[in-house]
Amino acid sequence: xxRNKVLDVLVVGAGPVGLTAAAELRRNGADCRIxxxxxxxxxxAKAVGIQPRTMELWDRMGMVRAALEAAVPMRGxxxxxxxxxxxxxxxxxxxxxxxxxxxxxQYETERIIEEHLARFGTRIExxxxxxxxxxDDDGVVSRVTTSSGAEQEIRSRFxxxxxxxxxxVRKTLGLTFEGDAFPDEYMLADVEVDWNLPQGYxxxxxxxxxxxxxxxxxxxxxLPGHRRYRMSMLVPPELxxxxxxxxxxxxxxxxxxxxxxxxxxxxxxxxxxRLSPEPTTASAIRWSSVFRxxxxxxxxxxxxxVFVAGDAAHIHPPTGAQGMNTGIxxxxxxxxxxxxxxxxxxxxxxxxxxxxxRRPVGEEVVGRTVRHAAEGVQADPGDPATIMLRExxxxxxxxxxxxxxxxxxxxGGEEGPDAGDRAPDCGGLTGGVATYPxxxxxxxxxxxxxxxxxxxxxxxxxxFGELASTAHRLxxxxxxxxxxxxxxxxxxxxxxxxLQADADLDADAYGLRLPVYRDTREEFRxxxxxxxxxxxxxxxxxxxxxxxxxxxxxELSAHLSRVFDV
Numbered sequence: 271x272x273r274n275k276v277l278d279v280l281v282v283g284a285g286p287v288g289l290t291a292a293a294e295l296r297r298n299g300a301d302c303r304i305x306x307x308x309x310x311x312x313x314x315a316k317a318v319g320i321q322p323r324t325m326e327l328w329d330r331m332g333m334v335r336a337a338l339e340a341a342v343p344m345r346g347x348x349x350x351x352x353x354x355x356x357x358x359x360x361x362x363x364x365x366x367x368x369x370x371x372x373x374x375x376q377y378e379t380e381r382i383i384e385e386h387l388a389r390f391g392t393r394i395e396x397x398x399x400x401x402x403x404x405x406d407d408d409g410v411v412s413r414v415t416t417s418s419g420a421e422q423e424i425r426s427r428f429x430x431x432x433x434x435x436x437x438x439v440r441k442t443l444g445l446t447f448e449g450d451a452f453p454d455e456y457m458l459a460d461v462e463v464d465w466n467l468p469q470g471y472x473x474x475x476x477x478x479x480x481x482x483x484x485x486x487x488x489x490x491x492x493l494p495g496h497r498r499y500r501m502s503m504l505v506p507p508e509l510x511x512x513x514x515x516x517x518x519x520x521x522x523x524x525x526x527x528x529x530x531x532x533x534x535x536x537x538x539x540x541x542x543x544r545l546s547p548e549p550t551t552a553s554a555i556r557w558s559s560v561f562r563x564x565x566x567x568x569x570x571x572x573x574x575x576v577f578v579a580g581d582a583a584h585i586h587p588p589t590g591a592q593g594m595n596t597g598i599x600x601x602x603x604x605x606x607x608x609x610x611x612x613x614x615x616x617x618x619x620x621x622x623x624x625x626x627x628r629r630p631v632g633e634e635v636v637g638r639t640v641r642h643a644a645e646g647v648q649a650d651p652g653d654p655a656t657i658m659l660r661e662x663x664x665x666x667x668x669x670x671x672x673x674x675x676x677x678x679x680x681x682g683g684e685e686g687p688d689a690g691d692r693a694p695d696c697g698g699l700t701g702g703v704a705t706y707p708x709x710x711x712x713x714x715x716x717x718x719x720x721x722x723x724x725x726x727x728x729x730x731x732x733x734f735g736e737l738a739s740t741a742h743r744l745x746x747x748x749x750x751x752x753x754x755x756x757x758x759x760x761x762x763x764x765x766x767x768x769l770q771a772d773a774d775l776d777a778d779a780y781g782l783r784l785p786v787y788r789d790t791r792e793e794f795r796x797x798x799x800x801x802x803x804x805x806x807x808x809x810x811x812x813x814x815x816x817x818x819x820x821x822x823x824x825e826l827s828a829h830l831s832r833v834f835d836v
Contacts, residue, residue, distance in 0.1 A: 319591020686799025
């Protein structure tokens with residue numbers, strides 16, 4: 271039995287969620303290993319929808335460019351009901367949202383994150399399977415078998431199970447996975463067609479039987495390539511498992527590529543002949559499978575030093591492409607907290623916030639996707655713009671989290687983003703050297719905790735040095751600070767601090783030099799709804815830890831003491 275030195279985190283599972291967890295652990299300074307039982311990446315375009323919020327997270331991680339080059343835009347959906355054309359859905363978002371909806375095969379998503387992870391010197395240990403683990407007060411001992419058949423014992427401070435719907439980590443912990451199964455079976459296929467429908471639009475066509483129930487279904491999502499789509503449809507009787515000798519009638523979640531019931535091109539063509547909006551021929555099939563759907567949620571996301579994320583914690587219908595994207599957010603939320611804990615700089619209650627923040631999100635997503643699968647998006651009535659933002663995962667927030675706040679009373683009299691909300695992007699920020707305006711996300715990219723200090727037209731900046739020093743001291747140097755000046759900010763009050771437009775500000779206590787940017791187009795002011803001095807703590811996962819209006823060191827200290835071991 272081979273034993274290794276103690277590492278911070280062992281990640282089990284190298285799908286998009288596990289890869290994201292490992293990449294964010296490394297970016298935030300933790301050491302980790304990532305193992306996967308499969309010998310190679312699977313060639314299936316299983317999860318293909320990329321939400322705008324995921325693109326924002328990839329921007330923060332420093333890997334969005336590769337995704338933008340590989341993905342194709344998702345502009346909307348064409349709908350058809352019983353042979354008649356229905357409403358056309360356009361996936362429109364407000365102009366201040368930097369990324370739109372996209373489609374990308376899951377194997378490409380995994381490739382991009384894996385290549386990003388490799389920049390930190392970490393590679394997937396393929397063909398390595400978790401057999402068992404035990405935990406104690408100081409860490410976790412995991413027993414794995416490698417591709418050569420050798421057994422290995424890995425000692426880590428923490429363990430993350432990103433090992434899917436049939437998670438060994440979840441089962442070993444004895445966590446419940448309550449929910450139910452959908453009776454229907456589906457075919458999935460990656461094919462090309464020769465129709466002339468608008469590029470960038472998905473297709474959803476349904477047929478209702480005499481009893482009013484849907485008895486035929488075709489859903490097509492565009493993929494990179496010439497008229498290439500990932501199609502899903504109901505399984506025909508000859509491929510159904512029901513009633514077959516030796517086949518189970520209960521529904522297991524996921525693909526069945528080795529079931530012996532692989533759909534052929536003729537099965538796909540038969541559905542297209544019935545439901546395609548115009549005559550078309552399918553060709554160039556890359557893969558196909560039978561797919562079964564359950565909806566389940568784990569009773570808790572953590573047990574001691576062991577955590578679950580992604581499909582190991584929540585599974586649900588693929589409606590709205592919520593699953594993988596929700597799992598990626600799980601990983602981003604957890605990784606920076608484990609990195610702080612591994613470094614001995616986390617507040618004792620910081621890790622408990624993972625379950626407090628992410629389990630309500632998983633519960634909401636499971637419930638919503640189940641409703642949408644049964645009744646359509648119209649099952650959640652409301653303003654169309656709000657529905658679109660929710661589907662884009664831009665409304666995910668943690669207002670009740672134990673580690674966010676305090677926020678200014680009444681949000682400073684404004685209605686901008688508050689503690690626990692997503693930190694919105696904005697443009698028009700100019701500095702002293704660059705002759706072109708920057709986006710706020712340019713400043714946040716590849717950074718951990720960030721303290722944004724805003725100086726309004728009448729807001730004092732005399733306390734900014736103290737605020738920056740407080741942040742630096744309590745975070746043990748892990749927080750970066752920058753100043754945003756209102757376009758009409760009065761600089762006379764800052765003269766004693768050596769602050770000039772497009773210059774640097776001294777925080778003398780720690781020899782800090784604070785970069786200063788001017789809000790030339792007032793986009794920051796509008797996005798964050800501020801007029802006077804304010805401070806915003808942006809977490810590594812892109813959410814606001816607190817909003818302070820006015821900015822004051824005691825309130826900043828109170829917030830940081832919830833996060834860091836001070």
